Amino acid sequence: MNGSRQAPVLALGALFVVVPLVLYLSGSGYAFRVATTIGVFCILTVSANFITGTTGLLSLGHAAFYGIGAYAAALAATSFGWPFWITLPFAGLVTSVIGILLALPTMRLVSIHFAVATLGLGEIIHVTLLNWVDFTRGPMGIPAIPGIAIPGLFKASDVGNYFAVAVIGAIAVFAIHRLTHSYYGNALRALREDDQCAETMGLDIVRLKIEVFAVSCFFAGVAGALWSHTTGYISPNDFRFNESILILAMIVVGGLGSIPGAIVGATLLLALPEVLRPIGDYRMIVVGSVMFLSILFLPRGIFGEVSALDLMRRQFGAAWRRDGRVGWR
Amino acid sequence: MFDIFFFQQLVNGVAIGLVYALMAIGFTLIFGVLNVVNFAHGEVYMIGAYAGLLAITAFAPPLFVVVLLALAAGALTGFGLERIAFRPFRRFRDEASLKSKAMREATLLSSLAVSIIAREAVEIIMGSNMQPIPQQYLLLQPVQIGALTFASGQFLIFGVSVVSLAVLQWLLNRTRIGLSIRAVANNPIGAMYVGINTNRTIIATFVIGSMLGAVAGILVGLYQGTIFPGMGFTPGVKAFVAMVMGGLNSIVGAVACAMILGVSEALATNFIAQGWADLIAYSFLVITLVFFPTGLFGAARERI
Numbered sequence A: 001m002n003g004s005r006q007a008p009v010l011a012l013g014a015l016f017v018v019v020p021l022v023l024y025l026s027g028s029g030y031a032f033r034v035a036t037t038i039g040v041f042c043i044l045t046v047s048a049n050f051i052t053g054t055t056g057l058l059s060l061g062h063a064a065f066y067g068i069g070a071y072a073a074a075l076a077a078t079s080f081g082w083p084f085w086i087t088l089p090f091a092g093l094v095t096s097v098i099g100i101l102l103a104l105p106t107m108r109l110v111s112i113h114f115a116v117a118t119l120g121l122g123e124i125i126h127v128t129l130l131n132w133v134d135f136t137r138g139p140m141g142i143p144a145i146p147g148i149a150i151p152g153l154f155k156a157s158d159v160g161n162y163f164a165v166a167v168i169g170a171i172a173v174f175a176i177h178r179l180t181h182s183y184y185g186n187a188l189r190a191l192r193e194d195d196q197c198a199e200t201m202g203l204d205i206v207r208l209k210i211e212v213f214a215v216s217c218f219f220a221g222v223a224g225a226l227w228s229h230t231t232g233y234i235s236p237n238d239f240r241f242n243e244s245i246l247i248l249a250m251i252v253v254g255g256l257g258s259i260p261g262a263i264v265g266a267t268l269l270l271a272l273p274e275v276l277r278p279i280g281d282y283r284m285i286v287v288g289s290v291m292f293l294s295i296l297f298l299p300r301g302i303f304g305e306v307s308a309l310d311l312m313r314r315q316f317g318a319a320w321r322r323d324g325r326v327g328w329r
Numbered sequence B: 001m002f003d004i005f006f007f008q009q010l011v012n013g014v015a016i017g018l019v020y021a022l023m024a025i026g027f028t029l030i031f032g033v034l035n036v037v038n039f040a041h042g043e044v045y046m047i048g049a050y051a052g053l054l055a056i057t058a059f060a061p062p063l064f065v066v067v068l069l070a071l072a073a074g075a076l077t078g079f080g081l082e083r084i085a086f087r088p089f090r091r092f093r094d095e096a097s098l099k100s101k102a103m104r105e106a107t108l109l110s111s112l113a114v115s116i117i118a119r120e121a122v123e124i125i126m127g128s129n130m131q132p133i134p135q136q137y138l139l140l141q142p143v144q145i146g147a148l149t150f151a152s153g154q155f156l157i158f159g160v161s162v163v164s165l166a167v168l169q170w171l172l173n174r175t176r177i178g179l180s181i182r183a184v185a186n187n188p189i190g191a192m193y194v195g196i197n198t199n200r201t202i203i204a205t206f207v208i209g210s211m212l213g214a215v216a217g218i219l220v221g222l223y224q225g226t227i228f229p230g231m232g233f234t235p236g237v238k239a240f241v242a243m244v245m246g247g248l249n250s251i252v253g254a255v256a257c258a259m260i261l262g263v264s265e266a267l268a269t270n271f272i273a274q275g276w277a278d279l280i281a282y283s284f285l286v287i288t289l290v291f292f293p294t295g296l297f298g299a300a301r302e303r304i
Helices: A003-026 A029-054 A062-079 A084-106 A111-131 A158-180 A183-193 A195-200 A205-231 A241-254 A259-275 A277-297 A305-315 B004-034 B041-059 B063-089 B101-126 B152-174 B176-186 B188-193 B198-224 B233-246 B251-271 B274-291
Strands: B142-145 B148-151
Touching (some): A029 A158, A029 A183, A029 A241, A029 A259, A062 A084, A062 A111, A062 A241, A084 A205, A084 B274, A111 A241, A158 A183, A183 A195, A183 A205, A195 A205, A241 A277, A241 B101, A241 B233, B004 B041, B004 B152, B004 B233, B004 B251, B041 B063, B041 B198, B063 B101, B152 B251, B176 B188, B188 B198, B233 B251, B233 B274, B251 B274
Antiparallel strands (some): B142 B148
C-alpha cells in the first residue's frame, strides 16, 4: 500500500515544484505563458475526454462552450469588476446552464447525429459571439481583462498565472478522475459501449448524458475563464470549429477515455509547435503528421484507456477498495 | 417584397446552392460507401481552385480546359486521399469493423490530419494571402435579361452543375461502376461476396466525389475572384449540413437541401445582416436533427 501513495505525490510535486523550477531556470516569462496555455488546455481536454472518451458522445462543439466560459468571465470581470474567484465558478455555471439548455433537444440522438448536432450548436454559439456586437463587442474581442491577482497577496504575473492554473487544473482533474473511476464512471462506459443494453439494465441514460454534459461544460467554462484571465484578451476566433477539432485531436492522440492520455495529448500538441519554432512555417505540417502517424500506429492513443485504468488501480489506490476486493470505493 | 432585388438574391442563392450541392454529393457518396465523414473534402475544393489558378497563370488556356484540369486535379487528390487517409485504416474486412465506431473515429481524424497537412503545404507553396484570379478569367460580366442582371459566372455554375449532376446520375444508374458503388453503399460484405472489387469501388467513389468538389472550387474561385488556402472550410461545413439534412445517404436529398440552404441564406440577407445569415444553416441543421432525425429525404431507419 506504500507504493500506492507515491504517484499522486510525484504528480503534484512535478506540477508545483519541478516544472516551475525548470521554467524559472530557463529564464523567460514566455515559457511560463506556454505552460499556462498547456494547463488551460489540459482542463479542457480532460473535460472533453469525459464526454467523448468515457461516455462516447463525440462532441464537435467543445470549443464553443469553452468560449461561453471565456466570455462570461471576461464580461463579468470588465463590466462588473468581479474578482477571478467569483468569475471562475460563475463562468462554469453559466456554461453549464447554457450547455444543458442547448443540448436537451439533442439528447436522444446517437453517434454521428449527436456529433453533427454539437457541431451545429458550436457554430451557432460562435456566430452569436461574432455578431452580437452590443454584448460581446463582436470581432473586436474583449481587451484588458484583469489578470489573476489577490490584492495584498500577489499581483498578476506570468508565474502567478501558472500557479493559479496549476491549482485549478489539479482540482478539475481530481474531480473528473473521481467521477470516471467509480461506479458512476462504469455506468458511463456501459452507456458508451451499448446504450440500449445499458438502458435495459436500468440506467437512466438520458439523465446520465445530461449530467455528463453539465459537468463537462462546467469545466470547459472554467478553462475558458482561466484563458480570458491569463491572456487578458479574447476574440471569437479563439473558439472556432478548428479549436474543437484540435481538442478532439489531443484526446485521440493521447488516448480516448484516458485522463493521463488527455493531458499527454494536450501537452504534446501544444508543446510541439513551440519546440519546432526554429523550423518556422513547417511546424503545423509536423503537428499534422504527428497526429496522422499516432492515429495510424497507436490506434489506442499514446496512453490508452486500458493502461490508464491499470495505472489508476496500482498507483492511485484512492478510488479503489482498500481490502483488495473487486469494486470501487 | 417581391421586387427585383428579391429575384436577384434568389438567383444568387440558387448559384451558391448548386456549389454546396456539388460538394454535398462528394460527402454523401463517401459516407454512403464507407459510413465515415471525409473532413478533407474542403481541402479538395481548395486544391481544385488552386489547380485552376496554376493552369491560368502558367499557360492561360481556354475556360473549359481550366475546368477539365480542375477535374483532373480533383481525381488525383481523391485517389491520393483514399490511399493515404482511408486505406490504412481498413485493416479488417468484416462488416462489424467496416462500420465500427473505432474505424469511424480513426478515419475522421486521419482525414482531418491530412487536411491540415494539405492546407499548410499549399500555404507554404502559394502563400497564405488571397490570390486574385486574372481579370480576363473573372466571370463577372453583367448579362441583362429583362430587368434582371446576372453575372456570367452564374450561367457557368448552372451549366456545369447541371451537366455534372446529369453525368453523375448516368454514372450511378447506367454504368457498371455506378452499380458497384450502389452495391457497396448498400451492403459492403454482400458486394464482396458477389465478386465486386470493393477497394476499387471505394477509390472510384473518392475520385468521383473529389472531382465534383474540385470543380466546385474552381467555379467559386472564378466567380468570387479570390482564392486562399482556408477557403474550403465554410462551404465544406455547409455541404456537410446539407448532407445531414438530406438524410446522410440520399443524393437527391443532399442536392435539394443544398439548394434550400443556398437560397435561404441569400434571401436572409434581405432581412438580416450578412453575419447573422450564417446562423441559418446551423439552425436548419439543429432543427432538422431534432424534428426529422432521419433527414428530410432519408429512408426510415431502425434507429437514429
